[in-house]
Amino acid sequence: MAITEARPAGRPDLAPIRTIRDVPVEEFYTSGHRTCQGCHSALLMKYLAKAAGPRTVTIGATGCMYVANTSYYATPWVIPWMHTQLGATGAAVIGAAAGYAVQQRKGKLPEEPINVIGIAGDGGGADMGLSAISAALQHTQYNALIILYDNESYANTDIQASGSTPWGAVTAFTPSGTVRRITQDRWKKNTPAMLVAGHPEARYIGSASAAFGVDVMNKIRTALRVGGPTYLHVHDACPKGWDFDPRYSRELGQLAVECGVVPLWEVVEGELRYNGITRQIVEGRRKRKPVREYLMRQGRFAHFTEDDIEYFQSKVDEMWEKWILPGFLPVAALPEGLPRPGRKLAAPADGAVDEGAAGEGAGEAAP
Ligand SMILES: Cc1ncc(C[n+]2csc(CCOP(=O)(O)OP(=O)(O)O)c2C)c(N)n1
Ligand code: SF4
Numbered sequence: 001m002a003i004t005e006a007r008p009a010g011r012p013d014l015a016p017i018r019t020i021r022d023v024p025v026e027e028f029y030t031s032g033h034r035t036c037q038g039c040h041s042a043l044l045m046k047y048l049a050k051a052a053g054p055r056t057v058t059i060g061a062t063g064c065m066y067v068a069n070t071s072y073y074a075t076p077w078v079i080p081w082m083h084t085q086l087g088a089t090g091a092a093v094i095g096a097a098a099g100y101a102v103q104q105r106k107g108k109l110p111e112e113p114i115n116v117i118g119i120a121g122d123g124g125g126a127d128m129g130l131s132a133i134s135a136a137l138q139h140t141q142y143n144a145l146i147i148l149y150d151n152e153s154y155a156n157t158d159i160q161a162s163g164s165t166p167w168g169a170v171t172a173f174t175p176s177g178t179v180r181r182i183t184q185d186r187w188k189k190n191t192p193a194m195l196v197a198g199h200p201e202a203r204y205i206g207s208a209s210a211a212f213g214v215d216v217m218n219k220i221r222t223a224l225r226v227g228g229p230t231y232l233h234v235h236d237a238c239p240k241g242w243d244f245d246p247r248y249s250r251e252l253g254q255l256a257v258e259c260g261v262v263p264l265w266e267v268v269e270g271e272l273r274y275n276g277i278t279r280q281i282v283e284g285r286r287k288r289k290p291v292r293e294y295l296m297r298q299g300r301f302a303h304f305t306e307d308d309i310e311y312f313q314s315k316v317d318e319m320w321e322k323w324i325l326p327g328f329l330p331v332a333a334l335p336e337g338l339p340r341p342g343r344k345l346a347a348p349a350d351g352a353v354d355e356g357a358a359g360e361g362a363g364e365a366a367p
Contacts, residue, residue, distance in 0.1 A: 030078060039236075045076070054079060086124045094142055123153070142229060148192075163186070209235045212253075
């Protein structure tokens with residue numbers, strides 16, 4: 001039998017989370033890790049485990065979410081977790097999904113949905129592992145979700161710039177000096193939009209923020225429910241790399257969305273949906289805050305001059321006004337006569353709460 005015939009059993013029956021009461025109380029990512037205080041990537045792991053539940057296998061690439069979570073004889077993972085090489089998340093999840101499918105076909109495992117979730121940082125996912133993630137998104141016969149936790153640097157090896165590091169940010173490799181004030185002079189790569197554009201057969205690709213826990217959990221559940229190889233890009237505040245007091249992680253994550261630097265959206269089976277605060281901005285019911293409010297709260301941008309802030313703002317404005325990729329262009333607002341991307345604007349998924357839509361504080365993190 002060809003390997004393509006070894007289909008994995010079904011998709012999980014994971015209900016949308018409508019209110020905070022729907023969030024499972026069980027913890028499958030618990031104490032026993034050494035991540036920094038206020039680490040939103042660790043918070044994302046907690047959300048992932050809650051949303052996906054006990055029939056889940058996680059496969060994590062090298063990075064903070066490996067090293068800080070797997071100290072000798074201690075780990076917060078209650079569900080199975082396996083390590084894979086830094087750039088190998090895409091290959092590892094498809095291999096695991098294929099392995100489970102074969103075991104089920106041979107009757108060695110019960111025929112039940114098993115969630116295979118790969119975890120990669122931006123260094124391991126948006127840079128070195130991008131090709132394997134792209135390949136994974138073409139293997140449409142398997143169910144596997146890849147989550148990229150974007151803390152905007154190679155954090156584990158002491159904060160080096162990645163392709164996902166914002167313009168101008170100070171990192172270990174891009175300090176601000178007297179000769180060059182701005183060393184990191186590349187604009188942040190738009191990984192999730194790039195994956196949408198290049199993988200029309202992927203049934204779920206989304207962008208989220210760990211500052212909006214219910215939204216993240218719903219996106220994870222939607223991706224697992226629709227099945228096939230899917231991808232979720234999650235922006236995570238990193239107090240060490242961004243240089244701010246850990247108590248402000250949630251505020252910083254929310255500000256990134258409010259200022260339009262990080263838009264929240266998902267493309268579900270070809271339909272583009274904006275979520276929460278981003279949806280309000282797209283529909284003209286809310287104004288983007290100036291990026292200054294986000295930038296000036298972080299030590300990595302402390303060297304910015306007025307010109308730098310203005311440049312950053314102009315690039316974010318440009319993305320919102322000119323880019324024809326999801327998240328940056330309000331498709332419905334395209335002037336008549338311009339070519340349309342061919343995607344429908346849809347309502348939030350399945351009656352799930354549109355987190356953040358009710359305004360400040362509506363995106364309260366789950367317990
Ligand atoms: C092929 C390879 N190159 C370099 C390293 C060293 N290394 C370990 S973790 C890491 C940083 C990973 O960064 P990212 O994927 O962004 O995850 P984060 O550390 O931010 O969680 C690097 C470069 C490695 N393990 N393998
Ligand atoms: S360096 Fe950043 S990503 Fe790594 S554990 Fe600390 S806060 Fe989390």
